[in-house]
Amino acid sequence: MGEGRYTAAQVDAAVAALADGERFAHAQEVVTHAAPGLQRILGDALQAGGFFDAAHEGETARVAALADPAERLTGVRTLVAEETRIGMLVGVAVGLELAAELRRQTDTDHVEGASA
Numbered sequence: 001m002g003e004g005r006y007t008a009a010q011v012d013a014a015v016a017a018l019a020d021g022e023r024f025a026h027a028q029e030v031v032t033h034a035a036p037g038l039q040r041i042l043g044d045a046l047q048a049g050g051f052f053d054a055a056h057e058g059e060t061a062r063v064a065a066l067a068d069p070a071e072r073l074t075g076v077r078t079l080v081a082e083e084t085r086i087g088m089l090v091g092v093a094v095g096l097e098l099a100a101e102l103r104r105q106t107d108t109d110h111v112e113g114a115s116a
Contacts, residue, residue, distance in 0.1 A: 038094060045090050 006014075018024050031038065046052055063075030 034098070038091075038098070041094055042087065042091055045094065046086065049090065051086050051090075 018027070060079060063072060063079055066072040066075055
């Protein structure tokens with residue numbers, strides 16, 4: 001299988017590996033260190049993808065204006081859930097590309113180190 005392409009079994013195994021607290025703790029350290037840059041990239045990706053365009057703003061305004069508090073609460077919860085899902089999906093894509101870039105840099109470092 002080519003670089004950057006994974007089978008469902010590989011993805012399932014990788015997700016299961018995240019249950020290892022030590023491995024996940026390292027991932028959290030990496031993300032915490034990279035958070036400011038990753039947040040900017042995520043925001044740019046969401047903006048470029050049109051996730052926060054006029055339709056989103058219109059739906060936010062519509063929900064905020066609902067007179068019935070129960071309907072407004074349901075609308076807000078729905079918006080938060082949708083934004084969370086979109087942010088997670090885009091965030092995972094950014095994370096996959098970050099991992100690929102780190103692999104490329106590590107591979108380059110090993111090649112340069114071998115020829116030194």
